Every structure is written in C-alpha cells, then in structure tokens.
Amino acid sequence: MERKQIVWRHNPEFDRLDSLSPLSVGNGEFAFTADITGLQTFPEQYEVPLGTQSNWGWHFTGGRGRFSAKDAALQMFETHGRQVGYPMKPGDKPEAYQWLRQNPHRLQLGRLSFRFLDEAGEELGYSDAGQFRQKLDLWTGILSSKFEIRGVPVEVTTACHPEADILGVRVISPLIREGRLQVFIRFPAPDMTHSAWAKSVFPDWESDHRHDTVLVRQEKGTALMERTLDEERYAVRWHWNIGRLEQTETHEFTLYPGESRDESPDESPEELTFSVGFAAGSPGAADFEAIVSASARHWESFWQSGGAVSFAGSSDPRAFELERRVVLSQWLCAIHSGGSMPPQETGLMYNSWFGKSHLEMHWWHAAHFALWGRASILRRSMDWYNGILPVARELALSQGYEGARWPKMVGFDGIPCPSPVAPGLIWQQPHPIAMAELCYKADPAQETLRRFRDIVFESADFMVSYAHWNESKDAFDLGPPLIPAQECHPMNASVNPPYELEYWNYGLDIAIKWADRLGVQPNPRWVEVASHLATPPRLDGVYLAHELAPDTFTEKNHDHPSMLCALGVLPGKLVDRETMRRTLWKVKDDWKWESAWGWDFPVCAMTAARLGEQDLAVDFLLMDEIKNTYLPNGHNYQRPGLTAYLPGNGGLLTAVAMMACGWEGEEDLCCPGFPASGWTVQWEGLKPWL
Numbered sequence: 071m072e073r074k075q076i077v078w079r080h081n082p083e084f085d086r087l088d089s090l091s092p093l094s095v096g097n098g099e100f101a102f103t104a105d106i107t108g109l110q111t112f113p114e115q116y117e118v119p120l121g122t123q124s125n126w127g128w129h130f131t132g133g134r135g136r137f138s139a140k141d142a143a144l145q146m147f148e149t150h151g152r153q154v155g156y157p158m159k160p161g162d163k164p165e166a167y168q169w170l171r172q173n174p175h176r177l178q179l180g181r182l183s184f185r186f187l188d189e190a191g192e193e194l195g196y197s198d199a200g201q202f203r204q205k206l207d208l209w210t211g212i213l214s215s216k217f218e219i220r221g222v223p224v225e226v227t228t229a230c231h232p233e234a235d236i237l238g239v240r241v242i243s244p245l246i247r248e249g250r251l252q253v254f255i256r257f258p259a260p261d262m263t264h265s266a267w268a269k270s271v272f273p274d275w276e277s278d279h280r281h282d283t284v285l286v287r288q289e290k291g292t293a294l295m296e297r298t299l300d301e302e303r304y305a306v307r308w309h310w311n312i313g314r315l316e317q318t319e320t321h322e323f324t325l326y327p328g329e330s331r332d333e334s335p336d337e338s339p340e341e342l343t344f345s346v347g348f349a350a351g352s353p354g355a356a357d358f359e360a361i362v363s364a365s366a367r368h369w370e371s372f373w374q375s376g377g378a379v380s381f382a383g384s385s386d387p388r389a390f391e392l393e394r395r396v397v398l399s400q401w402l403c404a405i406h407s408g409g410s411m412p413p414q415e416t417g418l419m420y421n422s423w424f425g426k427s428h429l430e431m432h433w434w435h436a437a438h439f440a441l442w443g444r445a446s447i448l449r450r451s452m453d454w455y456n457g458i459l460p461v462a463r464e465l466a467l468s469q470g471y472e473g474a475r476w477p478k479m480v481g482f483d484g485i486p487c488p489s490p491v492a493p494g495l496i497w498q499q500p501h502p503i504a505m506a507e508l509c510y511k512a513d514p515a516q517e518t519l520r521r522f523r524d525i526v527f528e529s530a531d532f533m534v535s536y537a538h539w540n541e542s543k544d545a546f547d548l549g550p551p552l553i554p555a556q557e558c559h560p561m562n563a564s565v566n567p568p569y570e571l572e573y574w575n576y577g578l579d580i581a582i583k584w585a586d587r588l589g590v591q592p593n594p595r596w597v598e599v600a601s602h603l604a605t606p607p608r609l610d611g612v613y614l615a616h617e618l619a620p621d622t623f624t625e626k627n628h629d630h631p632s633m634l635c636a637l638g639v640l641p642g643k644l645v646d647r648e649t650m651r652r653t654l655w656k657v658k659d660d661w662k663w664e665s666a667w668g669w670d671f672p673v674c675a676m677t678a679a680r681l682g683e684q685d686l687a688v689d690f691l692l693m694d695e696i697k698n699t700y701l702p703n704g705h706n707y708q709r710p711g712l713t714a715y716l717p718g719n720g721g722l723l724t725a726v727a728m729m730a731c732g733w734e735g736e737e738d739l740c741c742p743g744f745p746a747s748g749w750t751v752q753w754e755g756l757k758p759w760l
Contacts, residue, residue, distance in 0.1 A: 096230050106204055120181070142157035236354055246327050380751075430495055473528040552567075638675075
C-alpha cells in the first residue's frame with residue numbers, strides 16, 4: 071500500500087482561520103496547539119483554548135493536603151442489606167466537594183506567541199494579518215504556516231520533539247531585521263475559577279499573585295525559568311539563535327530577535343530559530359534542526375508500522391471522508407491519547423472536566439492501538455493501573471468489597487473525586503482486563519501475563535464481590551446501586567444493564583484464561599459468577615437499558631444506547647442475536663441522536679457489522695448528526711465548549727479495524743463490516759477484534 075500517499079492526501083490545510091480547528095503537534099506526553107500563525111498569537115479568535123499541556127503538569131489549589139477523600143460527604147445507598155456510601159452530592163461539605171472535584175487539575179503550561187509591531191512601534195492585531203496558508207504534514211509531524219503582516223511575509227515552522235517535551239520553531243521574515251517581530255511566553259495563574267468545567271477551560275491571566283515565575287539563569291542564547299504554583303513546580307528552558315530576552319511583565323518574557331548585541335555574522339538577520347522545553351524537573355535541550363529531524367523520523371516510522379486502510383476506488387461518495395477521519399484520528403490519538411496515563415477526553419488540547427481522566431473512556435481512547443498493530447502505545451498507559459492499584463484496593467475495601475475497584479474520574483494520582491454520576495458507574499471495571507488481553511494477544515509471553523496479572527485478577531475479584539446472588543432468579547444480579555453506561559438512569563433503581571452483564575461475563579472469562587496461562591488456580595467465584603449471571607433484560611422483542619427501564623425507547627431514549635455494546639463491542643455470549651437486531655433498528659429509528667455522544671456511532675456500526683448489516687454499519691459510522699461531526703482538524707465535535715472529543719476518534723478507529731479485518735471467529739471473511747457494493751477496502755497490519 072502507498073501509505074505515504076494515503077496520509078498525505080489528508081494533510082490538514084487552511085487558507086483562513088477556522089475558530090474551531092486549531093492544529094496541534096505533540097508526542098503523547100506533551101502537546102502544543104497553535105493558531106494560524108504557528109504559535110498562539112491570536113487566542114481570542116478561537117472558540118477552543120490553545121493549550122500547552124502535559125501528562126506531568128498538575129496543580130492543587132492551595133496545596134495537596136487541603137482536603138482528602140474523608141472530607142467528602144457520602145450519600146448512603148441500600149446495597150442488599152447494607153448501606154454503602156458514595157460521594158455524589160455536596161451535602162454539608164460543599165467546599166470540600168468542589169475542591170476534590172477540581173483537584174488536581176491539569177495545567178496550561180504557558181502561551182507562546184508572536185507580537186507584531188508597525189513602523190511606529192505600535193502593536194498590531196489580527197486584522198493586520200492575512201494571506202494565510204497553513205499545512206500540517208502528518209508524515210513528518212511538522213506544521214508550516216505562512217502569512218503576511220501588512221503585506222510583509224512571515225514563514226513559521228513548528229515541530230515537537232517525539233521523545234522530549236520540547237517545541238522547535240523557525241521564523242523567516244523581514245520583520246525580524248526591522249525589529250518588528252517579537253516572541254513572548256506568558257504564564258497564566260493555575261487555579262480553576264468556576265465549579266463548572268466548561269467555564270474554566272480558558273486560562274486566568276489576571277491573578278498574578280497566585281503564582282511565581284523566576285528567571286533562574288540567562289546566558290547567551292539561553293534562559294531557564296522556574297514556575298512555582300503552591301506546592302507544584304516546573305521549569306521552562308528557552309534557546310534561541312539571535313536576539314536578547316527581557317522580562318516584560320510579572321509572568322511574561324519577550325525575545326527581541328532583531329536586537330542582538332553580539333550577533334554572529336553567520337546568522338541571517340531575517341531567520342530566527344528557537345526551542346522551548348518544559349519539564350517537572352530539568353527541561354531537555356535540542357536545537358530546531360534536531361527537533362525537526364527527530365519528528366520526521368518518528369512519524370515516518372509511525373505511519374510505516376502498524377495498520378493502514380485505504381478506500382481509494384470506492385464509488386460510495388462518503389469513502390474519502392471516512393478515510394480522512396481514519397487518518398486524522400490516528401494522528402490525534404497518537405499525540406493526545408498515546409501517553410503514560412489514560413487521557414482526558416479532550417486530550418492535551420485543553421481541560422475538560424478539570425483535565426481529569428475518565429477511566430470508563432480509556433478503552434475508547436486506547437484499545438484501537440492494539441488493533442492497528444501498535445500495542446506498544448497501549449501498554450504505556452496500562453502500566454499506570456499498577457501504580458494506582460493501592461488506591462483501587464482502598465476504594466473497594468471502603469465500600470465492603472474485595473479486590474480493586476477502579477474509579478471513574480481521576481487525576482494523575484488515581485484518587486476518585488466526588489461527582490453526581492462518576493462514583494456510581496461500574497463499566498470501567500472490566501476495561502483493564504480487556505485491554506490487558508489485547509496486550510497479551512499482541513505479545514503472548516509470560517512477561518505480559520506477569521506484568522498485568524494483579525490488574526486482571528484484582529479487577530475480577532471486585533467483580534464477583536460486587537455481584538449479588540438473587541435466589542428468586544437463580545442468578546447473579548448487578549446492582550442496584552449502579553448507574554449504567556447510559557447515565558440518565560437513577561443510581562438506586564438500576565439493575566442488570568445488558569452491556570455491564572455481558573462485560574462481567576467477558577471479563578471474568580478472560581481472568582480465568584489468565585489463571586490457566588499462568589498455571590495457577592482461578593478464584594472459584596470467577597467461574598461461578600460468570601456462568602450464572604442474570605439474562606440481559608428485554609421487553610416487546612428488544613433489549614432494555616436495564617431491568618427496571620420499560621421506558622427505554624419512550625422517555626429514556628437519549629444519551630448512550632449502551633445496550634448495543636453487548637454485541638459489537640463485546641462478543642455477545644449472553645445475547646440473542648435477533649433480539650439485538652430488532653434493538654439496533656429500533657435505536658436507529660427512535661433514538662434522540664442529538665443527545666448521543668461521538669463513540670455511540672461506532673458502537674452502532676460494530677453491532678451492525680456483527681449482525682451482518684454492512685450497509686447499516688457504514689450508515690451509522692457516517693451518520694449526519696452534530697455529535698458525529700469531524701472538524702477540518704480531525705477532532706470529533708460535540709457541542710460548544712466540547713469541540714474535541716477523542717473517544718469518538720478512538721471508537722471510529724476500533725470500528726473501522728473491526729469492519730475491515732473482522733473479529734474472532736470471522737477472521738477469514740473479506741471486510742465483513744463493509745458492503746460489497748460501493749466500497750473498495752484495502753488494509754494491512756490490522757488485528758481481528760474480540
């Protein structure tokens with residue numbers, strides 16, 4: 071396959087500013103989102119915050135120990151004869167509730183921008199810029215931006231080092247020689263300023279007293295700055311080829327490239343190169359050319375390895391758009407979701423839900439890496455679960471359960487936070503088991519089994535401890551209390567959602583297999599619960615959201631149609647296929663799609679594919695709904711304030727891999743999820759699904 075041509079034909083290109091579609095460069099641990107100038111010069115022109123974020127940059131307002139989990143008010147729920155507390159309401163501790171919900175939060179590390187001046191030295195604005203041409207070369211990871219400032223050309227090249235959190239930039243313009251182009255870095259205050267995350271995504275540039283910035287050292291062409299934010303610290307190292315640096319505000323430093331005191335005669339007075347490194351400790355150093363070369367090598371290797379799909383030659387007019395989404399989703403997931411911890415839903419672009427990870431979304435962010443032949447990327451974030459295993463054990467123990475209960479909404483430390491929904495979810499619990507199995511399929515070695523053994527076994531121990539024996543049914547129930555993946559159902563009146571039942575069965579079966587592979591006896595309860603789970607509930611020939619939801623398709627036909635996950639995302643061992651087929655068509659006809667989320671469309675496509683409904687699978691994958699919008703930069707748009715939603719991108723990649731390569735038991739079929747008519751599908755390097 072001509073992989074380079076497949077990738078190149080979807081390079082994002084702009085000839086004007088798109089307020090929803092800034093472009094990012096990054097490496098999975100760090101990302102920089104640029105505007106049309108290649109830096110972050112005109113952030114006010116964008117509806118999206120232009121972030122500089124990392125997996126290591128976090129902050130606790132007022133310090134780490136201000137509140138702890140014991141300070142949260144607990145709402146008690148009847149749980150089969152005992153009371154179990156969940157931090158779901160502020161109660162009489164609203165300050166602790168809000169602080170624990172917002173902390174730790176991910177930091178905006180700094181804004182790196184141009185300042186343009188007229189001949190009189192007055193600052194120019196966006197209205198003085200024009201003739202924009204911007205292109206992101208996905209094959210090399212290099213962003214090129216060209217524009218004019220009152221008719222004077224400016225060329226900017228921006229790249230991120232693939233192994234260090236360093237940004238490299240080259241600027242070519244007569245404005246440099248004329249002293250009318252400056253570069254500055256400005257640091258915002260660290261705090262969240264509103265209890266609603268959607269109103270806290272933009273940085274606070276006013277509260278200078280809440281943080282400190284110190285120029286630790288400055289020498290010829292280099293400077294080191296240290297940031298202090300309560301108990302947190304990080305450093306910024308700036309290298310440049312010409313010019314001088316000056317502190318211009320309390321938390322701002324400006325580089326004057328046209329005012330070098332000892333300029334080398336070998337340096338062009340119209341070319342500036344610089345690099346800016348960020349780190350919790352000592353930032354690395356690399357010059358611009360080294361960063362560009364490393365980026366080009368890394369991304370060529372990325373695209374040449376793993377899976378590839380082409381829809382060239384298809385007569386269906388939607389094929390090019392699907393291929394565009396596939397290519398851009400691979401790039402976005404690699405730079406935003408490919409790091410050492412589960413990402414937030416907006417990746418490293420800007421903060422959503424205070425920058426915290428949603429562990430029920432980790433599968434959607436990262437499972438596809440294994441299917442696309444890049445399981446090594448998945449393994450990076452899987453190791454994080456071993457690190458927070460003590461937290462998960464403590465959470466289970468505090469509620470009277472065994473094993474490890476994985477929280478839902480967390481910072482880097484894995485500590486759960488209060489929420490009106492998050493503490494009641496359970497469908498994140500089998501995720502680490504399913505993803506560990508994907509890692510094992512990619513590398514079926516004893517080392518893989520040992521690496522993730524505790525994650526798999528202790529997840530399963532909680533699952534059987536959580537299930538409750540119902541003598542009247544002669545089966546194990548799940549809940550209440552629980553909130554299903556379709557979150558609009560009440561905590562104290564939800565029982566046996568189909569997706570969670572099927573996932574419990576699947577996860578426990580995998581745990582049993584892992585015990586066998588390791589040559590140890592499985593917990594006998596794993597077999598007992600897996601083989602005696604309640605039957606997924608149905609009514610009038612279709613599956614319900616859960617047993618106590620007869621109004622699934624009348625009053626509750628919004629949010630996630632998660633019952634479909636039981637066959638599609640999962641193998642459907644407990645599912646009747648014809649009942650699921652009727653459910654799928656009813657969802658298509660009756661669901662309130664404006665209320666759905668980006669990953670719901672791939673879910674429906676995967677269910678349709680398993681049922682042999684190939685035309686329907688493609689229709690779902692490309693359904694013309696606002697939540698299924700993919701912007702020019704490739705991000706899955708949801709709504710104002712949530713213009714990037716990476717679970718949609720990851721879900722799309724999972725569905726396409728499954729539809730092209732098949733799934734276990736159907737590996738020999740040719741593209742079993744795509745219609746034979748209208749679609750020409752070429753693929754290589756993909757792995758079959760469950």
